[in-house]
Amino acid sequence: MQTLRFFILGIILGAIFLRGDAIAQEKETIVWLTWKQVPNFIFSGKYKGQGTADLFTKTLQLNLPQYNHVNVISNTRRYQSLILEENVCVAWAWIVPGSKVFRIYSRPVSLAHRAGIQTLKSKQHLFGKPGEVLSLKKLLANPDIKLGYLEEMTYSKKVHKLIEQYRGKDNIYFSSPSAVEFNLDMLSKNRLDYFFGFPSQASYEAELKGIANQYQFYNLEEMDKYTSMHSHCSNTPFGKKVMNEVDKILTDEVLMEHLAVIERWNGQNTHYRDVFMEYVINREANALVVNPGQ
Numbered sequence: 001m002q003t004l005r006f007f008i009l010g011i012i013l014g015a016i017f018l019r020g021d022a023i024a025q026e027k028e029t030i031v032w033l034t035w036k037q038v039p040n041f042i043f044s045g046k047y048k049g050q051g052t053a054d055l056f057t058k059t060l061q062l063n064l065p066q067y068n069h070v071n072v073i074s075n076t077r078r079y080q081s082l083i084l085e086e087n088v089c090v091a092w093a094w095i096v097p098g099s100k101v102f103r104i105y106s107r108p109v110s111l112a113h114r115a116g117i118q119t120l121k122s123k124q125h126l127f128g129k130p131g132e133v134l135s136l137k138k139l140l141a142n143p144d145i146k147l148g149y150l151e152e153m154t155y156s157k158k159v160h161k162l163i164e165q166y167r168g169k170d171n172i173y174f175s176s177p178s179a180v181e182f183n184l185d186m187l188s189k190n191r192l193d194y195f196f197g198f199p200s201q202a203s204y205e206a207e208l209k210g211i212a213n214q215y216q217f218y219n220l221e222e223m224d225k226y227t228s229m230h231s232h233c234s235n236t237p238f239g240k241k242v243m244n245e246v247d248k249i250l251t252d253e254v255l256m257e258h259l260a261v262i263e264r265w266n267g268q269n270t271h272y273r274d275v276f277m278e279y280v281i282n283r284e285a286n287a288l289v290v291n292p293g294q
Contacts, residue, residue: 029068030233030242031088032057033079037180039204039265040092043073047208052261056109057091059257060231063249064242076152076180089233089242095293096154103232104243106250108280110229110258111289113266115155116219117147118202119194120187124216127194136162136222139194143171148186148195151176154292155196158222184215200266225290226275252281 034041034057042051049058061069074082082088084102094112095105117134119127126145128134139145140162149163149172166172173192175182182195184205202215231246233239259276266272279286 027066027068028238029070029087030064031070031072031082031085032061033074033082033088033090033093034071035074035076035079035180039200041073045208052110052258052265053092055261056258059254060091060246060249064245067242076177084234086234086236086238089231089239089246091231092229093232094154094227094229095232095291097292099232100235100293102235104235104239105293106231106243106246107283108228109231109250109255110262111272111276111280112227112229113198113200113272114219114226115196115198115223116217117194118184118187118197118199118215118217121214121216123193127216127218130216133219133221136220140166140171143169145171145193147172148182148192149174150180150182150196153180153196156223156225156290159196159220162222187215203267204265225288226272226279228279228289228291255280 034053036043039047039051040053042048042054049055057071072082083090083096083099092110095103117127117136117139124130126142127139136159140147151174163172167174181197181201182192184202186192186195197217199217202213202217206213231243231250233242233246259273259280262276263269263273275286275288278284279289
């Protein structure tokens with residue numbers, strides 16, 4: 001009789017587990033796009049999963065337990081293809097011009113820091129004093145220094161106009177890789193003198209390796225705006241349903257927690273914080289913020 005009881009109990013428990021698996025399998029799946037760009041996404045090392053966009057993506061996922069979540073690491077070309085899929089979302093990205101036809105976007109969730117140029121500190125004499133805002137127009141007019149330029153990346157209209165004037169010249173290295181930024185080795189090995197990027201790239205590498213930062217970042221006159229960042233999903237019934245739920249998650253409290261992560265990796269910047277509070281939290285227009293999708 002006791003053996004029979006254990007047998008029946010086993011059947012009941014098995015049924016419960018199978019039912020649980022079936023329920024899990026019935027969940028709809030959201031594919032979240034990520035990409036290799038520290039410290040926004042960090043895929044290895046002691047800071048794995050602690051990047052600015054890593055943690056923001058995780059926050060949304062934890063608050064959407066009714067879905068299965070799959071993270072996909074994309075490069076620039078794969079991103080452009082996957083972004084057209086019906087069940088694909090991105091937690092943290094700017095609005096690509098023309099994408100509102102097939103994407104639906106949240107309120108602003110963040111601001112991307114102003115891009116500028118990275119070079120070696122040992123080459124400051126070719127550029128300027130630390131903290132100085134440089135003119136890309138003047139830099140491009142110098143044939144003795146070489147710029148690295150990624151074809152797939154979106155910068156300001158002023159930048160693209162200047163770059164086109166120098167297409168075919170020897171002082172710009174045009175590259176079309178799948179990455180979203182050049183490797184800093186391109187500078188240390190003297191293959192390039194400078195390239196477009198963000199200050200956090202070099203400061204993260206220095207912190208990770210426990211060494212002094214050997215790179216110098218400069219802001220540019222032609223890149224004087226912060227970029228509005230948003231969560232977004234496909235402009236389909238599924239995407240609209242997900243975004244309706246995401247909008248409820250994006251409280252001021254959640255966005256202030258996100259700001260703390262930004263400041264952890266980029267350092268505290270009073271100017272950035274002031275613009276973030278006005279544009280992201282208070283949802284007021286700001287002349288210092290650009291939205292590429294508009």
